[in-house]
Amino acid sequence: MPTFKIDGKEITVDAGTTILKAALAHGIEIPHYCYHPALTIAGSCRMCLVELEGSPKLVLSCATEVKDGMVVHTRTEQVRDARRSMLEFFLINHPLDCPVCDKAGECLLQDYTFKYGSSHSRMVEEKRVRPPKDLGGSILLYRNRCVLCTRCVRFFEDVVGEPYLIVENRGYHSDISIFPGRGLTHKMSGNVVEICPVGCLIDKDFLFNARVWNLQRTRSICPGCGSGCNIYLEHKENKIYRIRSRENQEVNREWICDDGRYIYHAFEDLDRLTAPRAEKEAPLTQAAALQAIAGHISRLQQEGRLNEAALCGSAWATVEDNYMLRRLFADGLGIRTVLLNAPAPEGEDVVYKSGFTVRADKSPNRRGAELVLGSSRELWQGLREGKIRTLFLLGGGAGLHLTGEQKELLDGLELLVVWDVAAGDLVRSADLALPMTSFAEEEGTFVNVQGRLQRMHAALQPPAGIKPAWRSLADLAALLQQPVTAVTAADIFNDLAGRLPACAGLSYFKLAEVGVQLS
Amino acid sequence: MGVKNVGYRPARWDSSYFPGILKGMWITIKHFFSKKYTVSYPEEKWPVPPGHRGAIRLNKDEQGRIKCVACEMCSTACPAKCITMKAGVAPWPDRDKYPVEFRIDMLRCILCGMCQEACPEEAIELTEIYDFSAHSREALIWDKERLLRNWDITADGKYFERSKTETGM
Numbered sequence: 142m143p144t145f146k147i148d149g150k151e152i153t154v155d156a157g158t159t160i161l162k163a164a165l166a167h168g169i170e171i172p173h174y175c176y177h178p179a180l181t182i183a184g185s186c187r188m189c190l191v192e193l194e195g196s197p198k199l200v201l202s203c204a205t206e207v208k209d210g211m212v213v214h215t216r217t218e219q220v221r222d223a224r225r226s227m228l229e230f231f232l233i234n235h236p237l238d239c240p241v242c243d244k245a246g247e248c249l250l251q252d253y254t255f256k257y258g259s260s261h262s263r264m265v266e267e268k269r270v271r272p273p274k275d276l277g278g279s280i281l282l283y284r285n286r287c288v289l290c291t292r293c294v295r296f297f298e299d300v301v302g303e304p305y306l307i308v309e310n311r312g313y314h315s316d317i318s319i320f321p322g323r324g325l326t327h328k329m330s331g332n333v334v335e336i337c338p339v340g341c342l343i344d345k346d347f348l349f350n351a352r353v354w355n356l357q358r359t360r361s362i363c364p365g366c367g368s369g370c371n372i373y374l375e376h377k378e379n380k381i382y383r384i385r386s387r388e389n390q391e392v393n394r395e396w397i398c399d400d401g402r403y404i405y406h407a408f409e410d411l412d413r414l415t416a417p418r419a420e421k422e423a424p425l426t427q428a429a430a431l432q433a434i435a436g437h438i439s440r441l442q443q444e445g446r447l448n449e450a451a452l453c454g455s456a457w458a459t460v461e462d463n464y465m466l467r468r469l470f471a472d473g474l475g476i477r478t479v480l481l482n483a484p485a486p487e488g489e490d491v492v493y494k495s496g497f498t499v500r501a502d503k504s505p506n507r508r509g510a511e512l513v514l515g516s517s518r519e520l521w522q523g524l525r526e527g528k529i530r531t532l533f534l535l536g537g538g539a540g541l542h543l544t545g546e547q548k549e550l551l552d553g554l555e556l557l558v559v560w561d562v563a564a565g566d567l568v569r570s571a572d573l574a575l576p577m578t579s580f581a582e583e584e585g586t587f588v589n590v591q592g593r594l595q596r597m598h599a600a601l602q603p604p605a606g607i608k609p610a611w612r613s614l615a616d617l618a619a620l621l622q623q624p625v626t627a628v629t630a631a632d633i634f635n636d637l638a639g640r641l642p643a644c645a646g647l648s649y650f651k652l653a654e655v656g657v658q659l660s
Numbered sequence: 661m662g663v664k665n666v667g668y669r670p671a672r673w674d675s676s677y678f679p680g681i682l683k684g685m686w687i688t689i690k691h692f693f694s695k696k697y698t699v700s701y702p703e704e705k706w707p708v709p710p711g712h713r714g715a716i717r718l719n720k721d722e723q724g725r726i727k728c729v730a731c732e733m734c735s736t737a738c739p740a741k742c743i744t745m746k747a748g749v750a751p752w753p754d755r756d757k758y759p760v761e762f763r764i765d766m767l768r769c770i771l772c773g774m775c776q777e778a779c780p781e782e783a784i785e786l787t788e789i790y791d792f793s794a795h796s797r798e799a800l801i802w803d804k805e806r807l808l809r810n811w812d813i814t815a816d817g818k819y820f821e822r823s824k825t826e827t828g829m
Contacts, residue, residue: 241730349757355736
């Protein structure tokens, strides 16, 4: 374990650690463009130069390993001068178009120029102007802005394992380019926009939509597949503008796939179920709908037909929604038949070089639903046996389409009560449908395929009148005089943590930002 | 507290009111012949000094296109948060971004001029227009067209020479 001195601070690091990594880990900022913790070292941007005692020239801190007894300085006049000169080189042809650049506000060239650069330009010559290039897919390449850090090129080599981008030509004529005849349509290509330190790679989906400093960030979990990638929802005025990856070394590291990156569009123009609805009738009030369900349940109880009823959890709904369904219908009323509504896997898991996986299971919470429901059977299998007459079903899968057989199975029921986000096939088959909140509208937890329990926060206000499913279940419990109370999702989670051995001792606070691996 | 009686009693001449009336008439007559200050507003308008911060305009470039590039610096700088805009891809080959919608809520605007200072393109400016009251709240939420019209009537600096029908104010 070598010990070295940086800016007068003694630091001991693991053997093989570079000066830059050690400095960043100890709160000493060294500017850098080409260095990225998840990519191989390129050493091309020359921004991270530092002074090493005993070395005749400044050294690259990203490519120099720490040796015992090294003495490094990052704030000397020589280092400052080198940074200023490098920035001057970067800005020779960089256009002054921050006002129209989507990266402005989170741009490293902007930040470093402000911090380390010169306040005026000595460049009197005309700047080189090269038109933006459409790389295909959803990426635009603003070539004027490029600093040739090659992060994007290395991303495809190191993380995806399939080279897509290259540096074309040499020297002054160097240019990021794509292999001829190919479009940047790879499922992981959205990540290059995030790792680009300047505004060279721009996402068409976000182009000119908002300035980044106006967006609010909310921590969430991607609902696209079983991986449970950690994401930031970036939103403004109750609308999501973009999704960015959130680092979690245990799950998705720094990446997300494009299916997840643009998933919010699927929820934007959803035909929402906004009020409870009885079959072919005008919308009901929430209270009337709950009264109707409670009436039916007490009728079943009087006739001793509760064994004909079943509850069905959902792999799209949160742990809290599923748990509330179980607490009310299984634990409270004693309904024994438990089903699970989950999609069939689509193809195979897709694994990239770095281990990043896009799962075949396209539901975000199958493990979580299984965990809280206990032993359950697949929905359609359970219905085919024909013993179920009444079904309480949690939907939540946006854009779920039913086959003719599935519709028939649902139509054969005496009573079908559905909680769902969209007025889709499930709602059309239901005798009584109740609305529930959609993705990003309510906090809750998901369990990913690895068994990691992760928390997401609410970013958006649901449309008027729409409550989370657990809340209408809690209201129903009150009507049926069941001792189930919950005011917030956290109450449900605390109750669950007290009852399920797998979650013993957990709380929202303990889940923090990275979640907890369930044993 | 008692009131002290100073014991003033006007002389007979004074108590006839003639000296007071004459003095007053003298001042009135004097003003008949001096320079007139009254402006018959709104037919006539008092031209404000340069630098007056009145109604906002959006400037046009030499080709008559909106100068604004929709960078949102003005709305970021605005302390009243009265500027909203929606950006889009510009229809001109030499420009990237332009505002598809641009709205200023003049009910909220405090005419501080921060937007003008923040603008990197000199595209938004405060003008000499000081009387822009309206009969409804909706009429005071100005869109892009309205703000560009303010440019049309003030750009040449002859706003006060224009007639009421010409300016619409």
